[in-house]
Amino acid sequence: MKTSPAHIVEVRVLLAVFAALIMLTVVTVAVSYFDLGAFNLVVAMSIATIKAALVAFWFMHLRYDSGLHAFIFLVGVAFLGFFLIITMLDAVTYHPAVQTWEQSK
Amino acid sequence: MFAALDSIWHVGLPFAQTDGFWLPGAATTDPAMDRVFYLILVICSLLFLLVVGLMTFFLVRYRRLPGRKAEKTATQNILLEATWTVIPVVIVGVIFYQGFVAYMRMQTAPPGCYDLRVSARQWAWQFIYPNGHIDDNLHVPAGEPVRLTMTSEDVIHGLWIPALRVKMDVVPGRYTSVWFRADKPGAYDLLCTEYCGDEHSSMLATVEVQTREDYDAWLKDAANYLKTLPPAEAGKLLYKRRGCAQCHSTDGTAGTGPSFLGIFGKSQKMADGRSVIIDDNYIRESILEPQAKIVAGYQPVMSTYKGLVSDDDITALIEFIKSLSKKSPLRAPTHSVDRGEGQGVGK
Amino acid sequence: MDMMVSSPTPPKSYLVDPPGLRSWLLTRDHKRIGLMFLAVISASLALGATFALLIRTELTFPGPTIVSTGHIYNRLFTLHGTIMIFLFIIPSMPASLGNFVLPLMLGAKDVAFPRLNLASLYLYVGGLIFFLLVLVLGGVDTGWTFYAPYSTSTAAPVVLAVVGVFILGFSSIFTGINFLVTIHTMRPPGMGWFRMPLFLWALYGTAIIQVLATPILAITLLLLAVERTVGIGIFDPALGGDPILFQHFFWFYSHPAVYIMILPAMGIVTEVICVFSRKHIFGYKFIAYSSLAIALIGFLVWGHHMFVSGQSPLVGMIFSALTFAVAIPSAIKVFNWLATMYKGSIGLAPPMCFSLMFIALFGIGGLTGLFLGSLVTNVHVHDTAFVVAHFHYTMAGGALMGFLAGLYYWWPKMTGRMYNLAQGQISAVLIFVGFNFTYFPQFIVGSRGMPRRYFDYTRLLDTHPEFTFYQILSTAGGFLFVGGLVMVAFVLLRSLFVGRKAPANPWGAATLEWQCSSPPPHENPPAPANVGDCYVFDDFCFDESAQGYVKVP
Amino acid sequence: MTESHIPNMQEGNDGGPDAHLAHHFSSPAQQYDAARLGMWIFLMTEILFFGGLFCAYAVYRANNPQIFVDGHRFLDKPLGAANTVLLIFSSLTMALAVRAVQLGRRRWLVGLLAITILCGLAFLGVKAIEYKHKWDHRMVPGQARIAYWFSRGETSEPLKKFQPDEAYVKERLAQAGFEDLDQAEYDQRVKHLGTYMGIYFSLTGLHALHVVAGIVAISWILVGAVRDRFGSNYFTPVDLGGLYWHLVDMIWIYLFPLLYLIH
Structure with a gap:
């Protein structure tokens, strides 16, 4: 394992990241006034993910950090993904049984 | 390949045809589960004998004796590792496949099932028949596929009929279902298997498998209570x-x-x-x-x-x-009751 | 850097240095924390075992035997389950034995975050207090699974129990973080990943599960508590919630959790088998990777607890396939252990007895798991005494035997005293016989039609008159089993008073913890500059005068 | 493990033993690495902790999309956006604070930490306004239980009192083009709104608790900074506090569109 040097991030880099984050916030709010159908979710989540990546890579120094930290972070996200996808797959498949019941009431 | 797998299916067959030691007598002539159960039992027993047999043999043969030292042997062998990885993979592959096929048969109700509804609550079963009759016990016609559509009024219950090898949770706020075909007339246990509170262990009912004529006669009579x-x-x-x-x-x-x-x-x-x-x-x-x-x-x-x-x-x-x-000592029945419509209350 | 003065008097042991109760309560020494964990965990085991005996006695005969109603019986099995799982098995090996051994095995001075380690102990005690409170308030009756909507509607103090488990979860997470960071950053130069003792690989896999799965349990229990107090409608179907979702949430933690319980036991068995066979481990990398494989695949099989819950058949099929996949690494381990014993010089001291019992009992537990992994047979045996037998064969026959093997193995190192080996062997025989009498009959009654969590089986006797016979057998075995556990306690505690002083290396092991005095000094000795292969026993010879092994150059 | 040189951590301690080096580590670099690794693992557990709620959100959204279309109309988009900007800004000041301590600029550090805390407090203030608004219109989950708590000793019909404000709900739904709902349809929507509000309050409530925890942690760091405990050779707590704060920000970055924007 490589020891991570404590990187000092330039002020202008931090300010640039901040500006980008604010800009993306404006974009995502603006986009929300248009109905893009199924793409509402895709666009909003893509923008959020870009913002999260900006925070992680620059504010949280992942860009300059040991790869292990990024790996751990991704493992967390991946297992959350497994959990979410399998649970959703099941919930969507058994949902008709709930709907029939609700309609029969 | 599947044909080969299917021949393994029959390993458990001799056991499945009798009321085995491990499983209760079946009410159906086609207990698909039993064959898989005994297949796994045979495999398990052989594997257990292999592992524990080897262990015991080593224990005796290589026990610590004065003057005898451990011999140096190889500390790894890819071929051996591959062998005892691949063989278990094949074995569990077979078991998975057999279990899956039988399960899908158990899941897929044939067309034209006789439909009954089941309602569970703490701590009683209610079986609702097509003519609206509600009974504490489950009566089904023999030899016909029957489907139960079930829901619970309070907490989760589990419907289990051991003799029919079916079990399904009964969940509030949705319908779950099972189907079966009971061939042998008789009375069988029906139990709650999902823990549901104080009287969980007394939430029992009986499955009465009757010939179609007996069933129809019973239902007609029962609805007239x-x-x-x-x-x-x-x-x-x-x-x-x-x-x-x-x-x-x-x-x-x-x-x-x-x-x-x-x-x-x-x-x-x-x-x-x-x-x-x-x-x-x-x-x-x-x-x-x-x-x-x-x-x-x-x-x-x-x-x-x-x-x-x-x-x-x-x-x-x-x-x-x-x-x-x-029964109340304070109040005898009064005459303020209006029996204007004069329905057949008295005999 | 370190001053290695060869003083005539050996350094004082960690047990007395520094002295005083206060120094124990505020200690940051992993050895003391491990020992204190061992004490409280053993107390929990005793509590859990008491409930187990009450359950067994009640079931001996049909109808009410010692408790009058299902109302009380349901509280007994719930407390037995929750105490055994959350207070005993999960922290048993990592927090007590692992805590004691891990830094010593690495040649590190302590775990990475000693204060967090102490916090973990106190959180555990906090969780224990919540459970005692629940006990005083009459107990909970949800079963250890807390299934909604029963748990949201019962009158029992569920929220208290849930908060207790929540706190214990943090204790577990802290231990996990500590172990991961310690193994990553504090291995001595020269100890690469594949030079680590395999027990550390097992603890590493365990820690991964602890940090990845426990947060989901935490949020599940938090939501359950909020559901009960406020009614947010996520799990409660009366408010539009989804009770199956609760089961997904719960098992996403609770299935991996069984690997938290079993992986360290497998690690202990690995160490013990090598040392007592005087043989180098066979297939080091396969055992190491199989620990990781179990930890990772173990996350993707949780739905096999839900085959009859209303889960969709599609998802059931995926879970069944993955369940069979997770059986493979366990099989690999067993075969590698057998290959290690081949042509060894097998001694049968108590740790080895328990390790061999582990193989036999866990073998039965694992193989009967095939009935539960297979979709169609699962339907029949789900929620029956068959399942009870299966998980007791894996958890008590596996994890508890591993724990006892480790306890007997490291006891001389922890306390500096040797116990009577023959007595230890007798305790093993008692436990083995008692255990099988307790649980094997449960397989039989289970597959024949005896559900689990049944207070009274009178009404089943019409069709199954033989049940009473098996239940009597089971209860008799239960008392023998617990008698064996009492004997273990007796053998070990007796050694503190009459046992001879333990040598540094009584078993001739090559891992680093045996290279320092027993018990170790307050300051762990530094790792040697060149860490050798920890499974080569050629250099260790039995020295009659020390009654232990010494290293010959 | 290779020892790489960390210049700014070993300067200025005159070759003497580092006062901040715990006894069980062999070098400040090892200690710093361990602390950061531990923090990242902790952050991963936080992701999974919130993950449970995200999963609940996803399941309900997939099965009942209408709930979320209805639900987001009852949230205040401008206030949510303002909170987003506040948190992003506080993340910037936190990142700048880490830079300040790395360079040994104590006064900057103190100032930036103080701004971060103020932003956090402001965030909570805005959150409180939003919650108050929901409470006023009884747009809260668990009406039945709350009614039960409040009704002890009262004989009036408490349940009615804790139903969502009908006029308000109807007005909002009418704005979205759902006018003249019949009673059954209205009841159905209100029931589902309860689930939405359950998820909304769980997610934002848990997040708010994390903001509180972050404020406490940063306040503790601020005290240390005022007492001059940190410098270019020892800044681990500031660094770790920063990581935590950024994670809290990151979670909000997802919560904002998921709850306020998507329809």
């Missing part, structure tokens, strides 16, 4: 089966609704301040239009039974409630 039983007795059955008991007690304790004990003929204060005598008309109205007059101190939460109970049902219920007041 209003006619065959005294009205108060029939009302008591209805009280239990139609869920009245969940909110209205018969021992005087207040539930979600007022207790039935000794209320008949009494004057009750309503939420809007009026006083009403609890008589036939009030009870009838309360069943059909529960929100009309609410006893003070209770919430208007009862839903209507309009269309769900027959006139005879209501009469029987009234008789039942009436019978609960007769």
Whole structure:
């Protein structure tokens, strides 16, 4: 394992990241006034993910950090993904049984 | 390849054809589960003998003796590792495939199933028949595929009929279902297997597998209990089966609704301040239009039974409630009761 | 850097240095924390075992036997389950034995975050207090699974129990973080990943599960508590919630959790088998990777607890396939252990007895798991005494035997005293016989039609009159089993008073913890400059005068 | 493990033993690495902790999309956006604070930490306004239980009092083009709104708790900074506090569109 040097991030880099984050916030709010159908979710989540990546890579120094930290972070996200996808797959498949019941009431 | 797998299927067959040591006698002539069960049992036993046999052999053969030292052997061998990785993979592959195929047969109800509904609550089963009859036990015609569509009124229960090898949880807020074909007439156990509270272990019922004629005769007769039983007795059955008991007690304790004990003929204060005598008309109205007059101190939460109970049902219920007041020493039945419609209450 | 003065008097042991109760309560020494964990965990085991005996006695005969109603019986099995799982098995090996051994095995001075380690102990005690409170308030009756909507509607103090488990979860997470960071950053130069003792690989896999799965349990229990108090409608179907979702949430933690319980036991068995066979481990990398494989695949099989819950058949099929996949790494381990014993010089001291019992009992537990992994047979045996037998064979026959093997193995190192080996062997025989009498009959009654969590089986006797016979057998075995556990306690505690002083290396092991005095000094000795292969035993010879092994150059 | 040189951590301590080096580590670099690794693992557990709620959100959204279309109309988009900007800004000041301590600029550090805390407090203030608004219109989950708590000793009809404000709900739904709902349809929507509000309050409530925890942690760091405990050779707590704060920000970055924007 490589020891991570404590990187000092330039002020202008931090300010640039901040500006980008604010800009993306404006974009995502603006986009929300248009109905893009199924793409509402895709666009909003893509923008959020870009913002999260900006925070992680620059504010949280992942860009300059040991790869292990990024790996751990991704493992967390991946297992959350497994959990979410399998649970959703099941919930969507058994949902008709709930709907029939609700309609029969 | 699947053909080869299917031949392995038959390893368990000799065991499955008799009432084995491990499984209760089956009510069906096609217990697909049994074959897989005994197949796994054979595989398990062989593997267990292999592992424990080797272990015991090493233990005796290589026990620590004075002057004998451990011999140096290889510390790894890819071929060996591959062998005892691949062989278990194949074995579990076979078991998975067999289990999956049998499971899909168990899951997929054939067309033209005889449909019954099941309602579970703490701690009783209710089996609802196509003609509206509700019974504490499950009666099914032999030799026909039967599908149960189940739901629970409170917590999760589990319906298990060991002799039919079916089990499915009964979940509130949705329908789950099982299907089976019981071939051998007789009586079998039906149990609750999902823990559901204090009386979980007494939430049992019987599955009566009957020939089609017997079944039809039973159902016709059973549905007529209003006619065959005294009205108060029939009302008591209805009280239990139609869920009245969940909110209205018969021992005087207040539930979600007022207790039935000794209320008949009494004057009750309503939420809007009026006083009403609890008589036939009030009870009838309360069943059909529960929100009309609410006893003070209770919430208007009862839903209507309009269309769900027959006139005879209501009469029987009234008789039942009436019978609960007769025991009360304070109040003999009064004559303020309006029997205007003169339905067949007496014999 | 370190002053290695060869003083005539050996350094004082960690047990007395520094002295005083206060120094124990505020200690940051992993050895003391491990020992204190061992004490409280053993107390929990005793409590759990008491409930187990009450359950067994009640079931001996049909109808009420010692408790009058299902109302009380349901509280007994719930408390037995929750105490055994959350207070005993999950922290048993990592927090007590692992805590003691891990830094010593690495040649590190302590775990990475000693204060967090102490916090973990106190959180555990906090969780224990919540459970005692629940006990005083009459107990909970939900079963250890807390299934909604029963748990949201019962009158029992569920929220208290849930908060207790929540706190214990944090204790577990802290231990996990500590172990991961310690193994990553504090291995001595020269100890690469594949030079680590395999027990550390097992603890590493365990820690991964602890940090990845426990947060989901935490949020599940938090939501359950909020559901009960406020009613947010996520799990409660009366409010539009989804009770099956609760089961997904719960098992996403609770299935991996069984690997938290079993992986360290497998690690202990690995160490013990090598040392007592005087043989180098066979297939080091396969055992190491199989620990990781179990930890990772173990996350993707949780739905096999839900085959009859209303889960969709599609998802059931995926879970069944993955369940069979997770069986493979366990099989690999067993075969590698057998290959290690081959042509060894096998001694049968108590740790080895328990390790061999682990193989036999866990073997039965694992193989009967095939019935449960297979979709169609699962339907029949789900929620029956068959399942009870299966998980007791894996958890008590596996994890508890591993724990006892480790306890007997490291006891001389922890306390500096040798116990009587023959007595230890007798305790092993008692436990083995008692265990099989307790649980094997449960397989039989289970597959024949005896559900689990049944207070009374009178009404089943019409069709199954033989059940009473098996239940009597089971209860008799239960008392023998617990008698064996009492004997373990007796053998070990007796050694504190009459046992001879333990040598530094009584078993001739090559891992680093045996290279320092027993018990170790307050300051762990530094790792040697060149860490050798920890499974080569050629250099260790039995020295009659020390009654232990010494290293010959 | 290779020892790489960390210049700014070993300067200025005159070759003497580092006062901040715990006894069980062999070098400040090892200690710093361990602390950061531990923090990242902790952050991963936080992701999974919130993950449970995200999963609940996803399941309900997939099965009942209408709930979320209805639900987001009852949230205040401008206030949510303002909170987003506040948190992003506080993340910037936190990142700048880490830079300040790395360079040994104590006064900057103190100032930036103080701004971060103020932003956090402002965030909570805005959150409180939103919650108050929901409470006023009874747009809260668990009406039945709350009614039960408040009704002890009262004889009036508490449940009615804790139903969502009908006029308000109807007005909002009418704005979205759902006018003249019949009673059954209205009841159905209100029931589902309860689930939405359950998820909304769970997610934002848990997040708010994390903001509180972050404020406490940063306040503790601020005290240390005022007492001059940190410098270019020892700044681990500032660094770790920063990581935590950024994670809290990151979670909000997802919560904002998921709850306020998507329809």
